[in-house]
Amino acid sequence: MVDSILFITNAFPDTASSHRGIFIKKLASLLHEEGHRVSVVAPKIYKASRLFEVQGGVKIYRFPFFAGNKPLIEYEKIPYLKMIVYYLSGTVLAIYAFFRNRCSLIHVHWAIPTGLIGALLRSLISKPLIVTIHGSDFRLGTTGSGLIRRLFLYVCRRANHIHCVSKVQSKALTELGIAEEKISTFPMGVDRTFLDVGKAQDRIFREGPVTVFSNRNLQPIYNVSLLIQATPLIMREMPGVKFWVAGDGPERxxxxxxxxxxxxxxxxxxxxxxxxNDMADLLSKVDIYVSTSLYDGTSVSLLEAMASGCFPVVSDIPSNREWIRDGENGFLFPPDKAELLAQRVIDVIRSRSLIEKSRKENLRLIEERALWSVCMGRVKEIYEDQLYSVSHGTK
Incomplete structure (x- = not known):
């Protein structure tokens, strides 16, 4: 039985209405509901964020590092001086939170940058360290500078267990020399609310204008400009289509x-x-979901759209291919070809039966592989296995 868990994460909702790292908050809340004590250590990004608070029974500790109201993902170059403060402040607070709450296990989200804090903490104690690799950390760790790659590999080697959100990641880790038995692969979860929306849509064939939707953050890596470029091409053939672009960021x-x-x-x-809390209702009004991302781990936004019955038209990148079979349960397109994205959207609109055909398969995939209930079972199994191994001296 896992009594007390320490999360160390680079992203966690900064306020009650924030979406940053919302899936980390969901996991912490579900663990709390099942009787575990969960404490979270995360960077303080915005002035409005509190240094300490309790949300739904989960304790949240935020460490300052002169972020200047700007998440790390928005920096074009690594702010090395800020990162020195980040690691010093984060490590001190993680040590305090760990001993203050008598934690029995450390679960780090993002191998870079927070993984290093977890690895340093593990060097001081004999408790299990689980590292979840998401997307940006994997990209940095495999394509970044030599120093970043070495830090990434150090964290992976120090971890007792690694949770990857896509097969692309787990395959790359084994090629880097990480033992296969040390790795689990499954996505972050999807709330059943989205699946309920999708099942309701299965009984309703909507008439009227088609709605195309994107909800990726407006940052360069998500390449939303491609959808903007494709819009007039689509409108020439299908003038009644509506386009909704959700999200915010420096590119807006x-x-x-x-x-x-x-x-x-x-x-x-x-x-x-x-x-x-409004996303499921919004997706219930959407026909076609578009993601133009240049890189992803496994996109929770894509999984939520699939669960909601939307037809996915997404960039042809490795992690998307794990979920979308081109022409069967969605469409793939090269992430640098606006005209091909436009053609894919037009193809769906001209054959509305594609939406109905894909919906049943996508609902099945999400129910079997991506609901929170499924993912929670995998997480708890990892926790229990690692605690057993450490207590019996097998790791």
């Missing part, structure tokens, strides 16, 4: 100007940041 102003320059402003509605 540039994307709005690009839409205006292409004459697409009247067809695209920028929704801004959507509250997590």
């Amino acid at each position: 102003e540039r994307l709005e100007k690009e839409a205006d320059r292409l004459g697409a402003t009247g067809h695209i509605q920028f929704l801004g940041r959507v509250r997590p």
Whole structure:
């Protein structure tokens, strides 16, 4: 039985309405509901965020590092001086939270940067360290500078167990020399609310204008500009289509100007940041889900759209291929070809039966592989196995 767990994470909701790291909050809440004590250590990004608070029984400790209201993912270059403060402040607070709450296990989210804090903490104690690799950390750890790659590999070697969210990641880790038995592969979970939406859609064939939707953050890695470029191409063939772009980020102003320059402003509605609790209702009104991302671990946004009955049209990148079979339960397109994205969307609209055909398969996939109940079972199994191994001296 796992009594007390320490999460160390690079992203966690900064306020009650924040979406940053919302799936980490969901996992912590589910563990708390099952009787575990959960403490979270995360960086303090915004001035409005509290240094300490309790949300739904989960204790949250935030360490300051002069973030300047800017998440690390928005920096074009690594802010090395800030990162020195990040690691010093984060390590001290993690040590305090660990001993203050008598934790029996450490679960780090993102091998880079927070994995190093977890690895340092593990060197001081004899408790299990589990590391979940998401997306940006894997990309940095496998394509970044030599120093970043060495730190990434150090964290992976120090971990008792590694949770990868995609097969692409687990395959790469084994090629780097990490033992296969040390790795588990499954996505972060999808709330059943989305599946309920999808099952309701299965009984309703919507008439009227088609709605195309994107909800990736407006940052360069998510390549939302490609959808803006594809919009006028789609409108030439299908003038009644509606485009909703949710999310926020440093690229928003540039994307709005690009839409205006292409004459697409009247067809695209920028929704801004959507509250997590409102996303399922919004997806219930969507026909086609588009993700133009250049890189992903396993996109929870994609899984939520699949669960909600939307037809996925997503970039042809390795992690998306694990979930989408082109022409069967969705479409794939090269992430640098606006005209091919446009053609894929047009193909779906011209054959609305594709939406109905894909829906049943996607609902089955999510129910079997991605619901929180499934993922929680895997997480708890890892915890129990690692605690047993450490207590019996087998690891």
